[in-house]
Amino acid sequence: MSDLFNQHILSVAIPRPLDGLFTYRVPESLLSKIEVGGWVTVPFGRTTTHAFVVEKPKPASELPEDLAEKKLKDISGVGSGLAVPLDVLALCRWASEYYRTPLGEVIGCAAPAAALGLKTAKKEARPLKPSAVTEPVCLPLTEEQSAAFAILESLRTAPAQSNQARVALLHGVTGSGKTELYLELARRTLAEGKGVLILVPEIALTPQLHERFEKGLGQTVGLWHSALSDGVRRDQSAALLKGELRVVVGARSAIFAPIAKLGLIVIDEEHDPSYKQEDRVRYHARDLAVVRSKLMSDSTGCCVILGSATPSLETRERVREGRYKSARLSRRVAAGGMPEIEIVDLTVEPRVEGVQAILARKTLQAIQETLLAGQQAMVFLNRRGFASFLICEDCKEVSGCPNCSISLTVHKKRAQLRCHVCGHAERIPDSCQKCQSASLTGVGAGTESLEED
Numbered sequence: 340m341s342d343l344f345n346q347h348i349l350s351v352a353i354p355r356p357l358d359g360l361f362t363y364r365v366p367e368s369l370l371s372k373i374e375v376g377g378w379v380t381v382p383f384g385r386t387t388t389h390a391f392v393v394e395k396p397k398p399a400s401e402l403p404e405d406l407a408e409k410k411l412k413d414i415s416g417v418g419s420g421l422a423v424p425l426d427v428l429a430l431c432r433w434a435s436e437y438y439r440t441p442l443g444e445v446i447g448c449a450a451p452a453a454a455l456g457l458k459t460a461k462k463e464a465r466p467l468k469p470s471a472v473t474e475p476v477c478l479p480l481t482e483e484q485s486a487a488f489a490i491l492e493s494l495r496t497a498p499a500q501s502n503q504a505r506v507a508l509l510h511g512v513t514g515s516g517k518t519e520l521y522l523e524l525a526r527r528t529l530a531e532g533k534g535v536l537i538l539v540p541e542i543a544l545t546p547q548l549h550e551r552f553e554k555g556l557g558q559t560v561g562l563w564h565s566a567l568s569d570g571v572r573r574d575q576s577a578a579l580l581k582g583e584l585r586v587v588v589g590a591r592s593a594i595f596a597p598i599a600k601l602g603l604i605v606i607d608e609e610h611d612p613s614y615k616q617e618d619r620v621r622y623h624a625r626d627l628a629v630v631r632s633k634l635m636s637d638s639t640g641c642c643v644i645l646g647s648a649t650p651s652l653e654t655r656e657r658v659r660e661g662r663y664k665s666a667r668l669s670r671r672v673a674a675g676g677m678p679e680i681e682i683v684d685l686t687v688e689p690r691v692e693g694v695q696a697i698l699a700r701k702t703l704q705a706i707q708e709t710l711l712a713g714q715q716a717m718v719f720l721n722r723r724g725f726a727s728f729l730i731c732e733d734c735k736e737v738s739g740c741p742n743c744s745i746s747l748t749v750h751k752k753r754a755q756l757r758c759h760v761c762g763h764a765e766r767i768p769d770s771c772q773k774c775q776s777a778s779l780t781g782v783g784a785g786t787e788s789l790e791e792d
Contacts, residue, residue: 346399349373349414351390353383354447356619364411365396376428378418378455387415389457391422391446393432419463421580422450424597429634431595434627440620448620449595454576458569464577465570467559467584475526475557478519487511487666488520491644494664495524495603499640504633508609508658509646511668512677517646518548519672521605522555524644529556529585533602533639537588538624540611542566548607549588556586563589563596591616591624594631600639604628609645609654694792695726696784720789723759725751727783731771738768749781751788 347370350360363381365373373379377392402408423431427449435442456462480488487509494507511517525535539548542564552560561575561584578584582599589596591614594604606614606625614624625645632641645654645663657663671677688699709716728746729738738747740758747756749767757764770777781788 347396348399348402348411349379349392349396350394351379351381352393352441352443352446353381353388353390354443354452355383355388356441356444358441360393360442361390362402362406362411364399364413366413369414369417370396372417374421376421376423376425378422378450379414380416380418381414382412389418389452389455391443391450393428393442393446418455420577421597422446422455423595424580424599426601426631426635427595427597430627430631433630433634434620434622438620438622440622444620448592448616450576450597451572453567453569453572456573459573461570464574467574467578470553470559473554473557476554477522477526478516480519480523481516481670481672483668483670484516484520484672487668488523490664490666491520491524492527495528495642499636501636502633503636504629504643505636505640506629506632506643506645506657506662507664507666508650508654509644509666509668510650511646511648512671513648514671514673515648515668516672517607517668518551519555521607521644521646522552524603524605524642525552525556525586528603528642529558531602533585533600534598535586535603535605536593536596536598536601536628537586537605537607538593538614538628539588539590539607540613542590544607545588545590552586552588558586559584561587561589561596563587563593565590565592591622594622594624594627601631601635601641602639604632604641604643605646606643607646610647610649610651691792695781695788696720696792698792718789720784720786722783722785723750723787724748724757724785725787725791726781726785728781729756729767729779730782731774731776732778732780733776734771734774736771736773738772748785751781 347365348362349365350362353361373392373396375392375395378389379392380387381390423446431445431449435445452458491507494505509517528535539545545562545564549560549562579597587593587596587598606628609625616622628643632643635641658665683699683701685697685699688701691698691700691703706716726749729749738756740747740763742763743758743760745760747758750757754767755764756767
């Protein structure tokens with residue numbers, strides 16, 4: 340048995356779907372280079388992989404009894420720089436416990452191999468190229484925007500309380516100027532030396548908002564999403580860790596972005612289900628934003644702004660309970676104002692006869708008047724196919740899916756009955772399978788029948 344008092348061990352998190360930490364010996368020459376939040380390379384099975392340092396090295400004398408010292412392998416190398424800062428590591432720990440996901444996988448989501456330079460031939464990050472930004476473009480706020488901003492700013496500047504998130508809902512109709520309020524909050528946060536994170540639900544939305552923020556802030560803004568090239572991911576991660584880049588616009592994975600002294604998180608369209616990560620590491624970016632704010636309450640005092648024209652039920656309830664503040668924008672900034680909306684009650688209004696779809700005469704008349712005026716009309720129906728289901732008029736049997744407990748939808752163009760849950764399809768029968776009657780009728784409307792009508 341070797342002298343345990345002269346050796347050290349290190350437990351690391353492997354970015355694989357495996358629970359628990361894995362313990363290795365630390366060669367004396369590498370001991371001083373290891374830091375919590377960093378990464379190392381280790382032998383793992385027949386391969387070598389990178390792993391994350393989640394705790395300090397310990398004397399080998401503290402090795403658990405169920406581990407044999409002679410079976411331990413040595414760490415093969417220490418990566419340069421941090422993988423994740425301590426605040427992001429704390430968020431990863433929380434997500435690992437709450438979502439029951441191995442810690443290594445969560446940290447791997449926060450610091451993918453590309454961000455560590457492991458996916459490119461050139462491991463070292465290149466200097467960040469500054470964008471061609473000019474003086475920030477600031478638009479004047481309307482009276483309603485100013486009132487809403489005052490509420491949000493009072494929350495942002497309120498004294499941070501230990502282990503308590505500061506969250507506000509910005510409930511603004513489409514076109515009411517929510518983005519300009521985000522920009523003004525970001526300007527003041529940056530002036531205090533803090534970082535800013537803007538989340539959007541879809542990658543496709545990032546370029547437009549990225550450009551808007553670069554013009555509005557007059558400085559380089561980073562991008563963070565899964566579609567970035569490996570080289571860009573490596574360079575931006577390094578710039579964020581050094582504090583050279585202080586603003587990030589990104590999709591849901593950007594909630595783990597290593598922004599130094601993070602002071603403001605904006606979740607645009609907070610109601611959108613795309614903020615849920617549904618495969619591998621499962622999490623909800625909006626909820627993690629609130630947790631990250633709470634975990635940082637003792638340091639930078641991070642504030643979260645949830646923006647939406649149609650807030651989620653969870654957010655509405657937290658506002659009602661007084662846990663979140665709320666600011667409202669009810670008017671559009673651009674000319675034209677809000678559209679006129681009229682609800683047509685189909686239980687009262689006369690219907691158009693001889694059509695598959697349930698259509699009021701008043702609705703059809705409005706469409707005709709629109710077309711006669713040389714304008715276009717859009718009719719929306721959230722139902723695919725020709726009819727909702729096929730029923731036998733004699734025995735009332737409804738054709739159902741053999742796999743799911745739902746009826747099959749009639750698709751006339753394909754001459755099929757289809758299940759919109761499991762994808763099962765079969766041809767439209769000539770007669771009822773139960774009573775052999777040929778009196779089969781499609782009930783309900785779909786986009787096919789509406790188009791035909």
